[in-house]
Amino acid sequence: MTVGRTDVHFESAGVTLRGWLYSPPDAGTPSPAVVLCTGFAGTQDTPSIVAAAEAFARAGIAALSFDYRSFSRSDGEPRQLVSIEGQRADITAALRFLKGRDDIDADRIALWGTSLGGGHVVTVAADEPRVAAVVSQIPFNGFPRRVEGRPASANRRLLWAMTRDALRARLGRPPLYIPAVGGAGELAVMASSEASQTIRGLQSETWQNRTAPRALFEMMRYKPGAVAGRVRMPLLVCVGGRDKESPEASASELGEKAPLGRVLRYDVAHFDFYEPEVREKVLGDQVRFLDSVLLTAERTP
Numbered sequence: 001m002t003v004g005r006t007d008v009h010f011e012s013a014g015v016t017l018r019g020w021l022y023s024p025p026d027a028g029t030p031s032p033a034v035v036l037c038t039g040f041a042g043t044q045d046t047p048s049i050v051a052a053a054e055a056f057a058r059a060g061i062a063a064l065s066f067d068y069r070s071f072s073r074s075d076g077e078p079r080q081l082v083s084i085e086g087q088r089a090d091i092t093a094a095l096r097f098l099k100g101r102d103d104i105d106a107d108r109i110a111l112w113g114t115s116l117g118g119g120h121v122v123t124v125a126a127d128e129p130r131v132a133a134v135v136s137q138i139p140f141n142g143f144p145r146r147v148e149g150r151p152a153s154a155n156r157r158l159l160w161a162m163t164r165d166a167l168r169a170r171l172g173r174p175p176l177y178i179p180a181v182g183g184a185g186e187l188a189v190m191a192s193s194e195a196s197q198t199i200r201g202l203q204s205e206t207w208q209n210r211t212a213p214r215a216l217f218e219m220m221r222y223k224p225g226a227v228a229g230r231v232r233m234p235l236l237v238c239v240g241g242r243d244k245e246s247p248e249a250s251a252s253e254l255g256e257k258a259p260l261g262r263v264l265r266y267d268v269a270h271f272d273f274y275e276p277e278v279r280e281k282v283l284g285d286q287v288r289f290l291d292s293v294l295l296t297a298e299r300t301p
Contacts, residue, residue: 003057008064012093013086018073019044019066019094022057023103030101032108032132032294033062035094039115040082040140040189041180041211043072045204048274052112055283060295062104066094072206078175080208082116082215084222091124095131108132108294112286114273115246116140118237119224122254126230133293134235135286138243138273141250142223157187158213165214175212189216190245194271225250228257235261236289238273238282245270262289 004023009016024031034056038049044065053063068087069076076086091111099106110133113121118139125131158178165176182188183196189211228235237255239248248265255261264285272278 003054008066008097010066010093010097012069012090015069015090016075017066017069017090017093019064020053022053022063022065024057024060024062026060029103030105031060031062031103032110032290033064033098033104034110034112034135034290034294035091035098036063036065037087037091037111037113037117037120038065038068039113039117041071041080041208042115042117043067043204043207045072046207046274047204048114048279051276051279052283052286055287056112056290059287059291061110061290062098064094064098066090067206078212080177080210081175081212082219084120084215084218087116088120088124091120092128095124095128099130106130110134110290110294112137114138115270116219118246118251119222119254122224122231122235122258123227125233125235126227129232131233133233133290134231135238135289136235136251136254137238137282137286138240138246138270139224139237139251139254140219140222140246141225141253143220144244144247144250151185154185154187154191158189158216161187162213162216165212166217169214175214177210178213179209180211181209189213192244194244194269225253225257228254228261229259231258231261233260234289234293236286237261237263238286239263239265240270240273241265241267242272243268243270 056063067074111121112135114137118136179188239251255263
């Protein structure tokens with residue numbers, strides 16, 4: 001089945017965001033839709049995001065992917081800077097964009113997010129009661145106290161990089177960038193042998209392995225689980241049993257606190273979710289979940 005893809009753009013607090021709208025092969029109008037939210041320093045043209053969008057579109061659900069402010073083809077300065085509040089505002093703007101389209105059913109729009117985006121979709125949904133469903137994949141729910149395999153010396157180097165970059169921000173100077181993903185012991189936001197091996201799965205025309213570490217201070221105060229109990233729509237949380245970046249117990253909390261939450265566990269690590277074999281299995285479960293919420297009622301006489 002051929003999935004259509006159209007370039008789109010919309011505004012978020014005066015910043016132009018650019019995305020792709022994937023249309024179902026035989027879409028009726030108005031159709032249900034899902035907004036796809038990338039992970040830390042992620043871009044919409046990485047293979048896992050494209051695969052998810054195409055899978056949902058083939059299932060009859062229009063999919064909107066987009067790049068957050070300061071990333072990829074979207075506007076915003078400084079570049080490669082993760083902003084928790086800014087990205088949440090961007091997701092809300094994406095919802096508003098879809099709700100304003102004649103070919104989308106405003107009452108059947110879901111949110112899907114992975115890693116940091118998996119935390120974002122929970123916090124946005126807590127304040128957006130018209131969201132029909134939420135899929136949160138290996139969600140960020142606060143930094144773990146200790147990342148297995150990451151030496152204390154690496155944590156000290158990262159903290160020093162964060163501090164230097166935060167001081168540069170106060171002085172109005174450009175970021176002092178570090179890699180977003182690196183090998184075990186390297187200076188990077190996510191540093192492990194698994195992360196390093198998975199960089200190839202993040203490659204795209206626009207993805208850059210660099211980020212402004214000043215953002216991590218804001219992330220240290222970010223705990224999506226604190227508002228998960230206010231998520232009133234169906235919520236599916238997909239977690240990894242061997243996840244070191246978003247540990248299973250912490251990530252599962254989002255689904256356990258939500259009144260209509262459900263947790264699916266997979267015996268894999270964090271970055272395995274972006275590998276084709278695991279991704280296919282997980283997306284199959286996610287498609288069935290969204291089908292049950294967004295499409296099954298439509299087919300019922």
